[in-house]
Amino acid sequence: MDKLSIEGPVSLQGTIRAGGAKNAALPALAACLLTESRIELTDVPDVRDIRTMLSLLDHLGVDSERSETSLLLQANRDPTAEDAPYDLVKTMRASVLALGPLLARRGHARVSLPGGCAIGVRPIDQHLAGLEALGARVRLEHGYVDARSDRLRGGLFRFSMPSVTGTENLLMAASLALGTTVLENCAREPEIIDLAELLNKMGAQIQGAGEERIEIQGVETLSGATHGIIADRIEAGTYLIGAAITRGDVCIENARPRDLSALLEKLTETGCQIDIDENGLRLRGTGELVSKDVVTAPHPGFPTDLQAQYMALMTQAHGNATVCETVFENRFQHVPELNRMGASIEIDGSFARIHGPSRLSGARVMATDLRASASLVLAGLAAEGTTVVDRIYHLDRGYEAMESKLQALGARVQRISGA
Numbered sequence: 548m549d550k551l552s553i554e555g556p557v558s559l560q561g562t563i564r565a566g567g568a569k570n571a572a573l574p575a576l577a578a579c580l581l582t583e584s585r586i587e588l589t590d591v592p593d594v595r596d597i598r599t600m601l602s603l604l605d606h607l608g609v610d611s612e613r614s615e616t617s618l619l620l621q622a623n624r625d626p627t628a629e630d631a632p633y634d635l636v637k638t639m640r641a642s643v644l645a646l647g648p649l650l651a652r653r654g655h656a657r658v659s660l661p662g663g664c665a666i667g668v669r670p671i672d673q674h675l676a677g678l679e680a681l682g683a684r685v686r687l688e689h690g691y692v693d694a695r696s697d698r699l700r701g702g703l704f705r706f707s708m709p710s711v712t713g714t715e716n717l718l719m720a721a722s723l724a725l726g727t728t729v730l731e732n733c734a735r736e737p738e739i740i741d742l743a744e745l746l747n748k749m750g751a752q753i754q755g756a757g758e759e760r761i762e763i764q765g766v767e768t769l770s771g772a773t774h775g776i777i778a779d780r781i782e783a784g785t786y787l788i789g790a791a792i793t794r795g796d797v798c799i800e801n802a803r804p805r806d807l808s809a810l811l812e813k814l815t816e817t818g819c820q821i822d823i824d825e826n827g828l829r830l831r832g833t834g835e836l837v838s839k840d841v842v843t844a845p846h847p848g849f850p851t852d853l854q855a856q857y858m859a860l861m862t863q864a865h866g867n868a869t870v871c872e873t874v875f876e877n878r879f880q881h882v883p884e885l886n887r888m889g890a891s892i893e894i895d896g897s898f899a900r901i902h903g904p905s906r907l908s909g910a911r912v913m914a915t916d917l918r919a920s921a922s923l924v925l926a927g928l929a930a931e932g933t934t935v936v937d938r939i940y941h942l943d944r945g946y947e948a949m950e951s952k953l954q955a956l957g958a959r960v961q962r963i964s965g966a
């Protein structure tokens with residue numbers, strides 16, 4: 548298993564470009580199951596979760612071809628395939644995004660239940676209740692969701708809590724349903740707006756994506772389309788925090804400030820200088836870092852996917868900060884590892900209290916999820932000596948070429964292969 552070795556401390560300096568968003572590309576890939584026509588996507592990041600989704604799509608009869616600039620997808624090889632097997636779903640929960648499109652287009656879907664994962668229980672009851680509201684008959688058996696329907700019918704569904712992939716699954720399913728669907732208490736993440744834009748280019752009639760209420764007028768068929776995936780706000784946010792924690796000066800081209808407003812506001816409060824121009828974002832870590840509390844929340848709140856990285860930053864800030872995680876129940880796995888590097892963090896239920904600043908020292912560390920691993924890399928950049936982050940296949944799930952982007956900013960980072 549690959550590791551990442553980081554020599555710290557360093558001050559990150561320079562310019563990098565944010566890649567396409569993994570969490571926008573995953574539903575866009577699933578959307579190709581809604582049509583036989585060709586879908587062309589640009590800015591799809593080359594990360595492990597995308598490769599897993601392409602394996603699932605291949606299993607479902609989708610041909611894909613990657614060129615330097617785009618990814619072509621066409622779902623016309625095996626139009627009766629309808630199952631997402633356990634082996635693929637267990638490695639990536641987003642495989643559940645195949646459920647809505649398969650059911651809507653093929654009338655039957657058999658998708659392995661994802662089960663719990665490192666950051667929490669993560670049920671999919673909202674996806675299933677929403678599909679039932681559109682007329683699907685859903686059974687759970689042998690660890691699989693078996694959903695069937697003749698043509699789905701438009702309906703009204705109110706989410707009990709905003710779910711990102713739940714909203715995406717229902718957008719895709721309702722696009723081919725008979726009549727109008729109204730979804731309430733929807734997630735409002737930018738990735739949902741991006742999916743709705745792709746679906747509308749394919750001929751869907753979706754209004755209100757990005758708002759709490761979305762209305763979808765079902766259509767008979769969807770066609771091909773060409774679509775550019777939005778920039779990854781979590782990747783951009785991770786490198787901005789990297790600039791802040793190393794007191795550096797970093798420009799991130801292509802980053803979309805409107806998608807990052809909660810983070811930018813918080814980083815400004817902690818004393819970082821942020822400039823926004825037409826090319827992207829620049830962060831300068833000039834003055835002293837001040838501790839500031841954070842509560843994670845669905846968009847437009849502070850993203851849970853940046854909580855771990857922000858906590859690494861707070862280890863270098865003056866004062867005490869409280870981080871409250873409200874989205875997932877088990878997303879503090881970076882804490883014991885940060886403490887092994889010299890941080891002073893206590894956990895109390897969904898609260899973490901960080902007493903800063905701490906002098907971090909390099910250590911061998913490991914995390915069991917993607918964003919926790921990113922926080923350890925950031926801590927390693929600020930720590931004295933060598934940090935070795937183990938099991939970086941977690942990082943490879945969602946960060947494209949992290950070591951080369953960090954190297955471009957002057958970090959002394961090396962991948963140690965297979966050791």
Ligand code: EPU
Pocket residue numbers: 570573640641667668669670671672673674675708709710711712713734851852874875876917918945
């Ligand atoms: N929830 C339910 N029932 C459901 C669906 C969700 O109880 O049917 C709960 C979850 O357990 C969680 C909360 O609702 O407590 C929100 O979960 P959500 O469904 O929004 O999460 P998700 O769609 O499974 C996506 C991202 C995650 C990101 C979350 C929250 C993708 C592929 N994944 O997951 O990304 O953390 O939204 O923003 O879009 C990551 O990239 O590292 C990552 C974990």
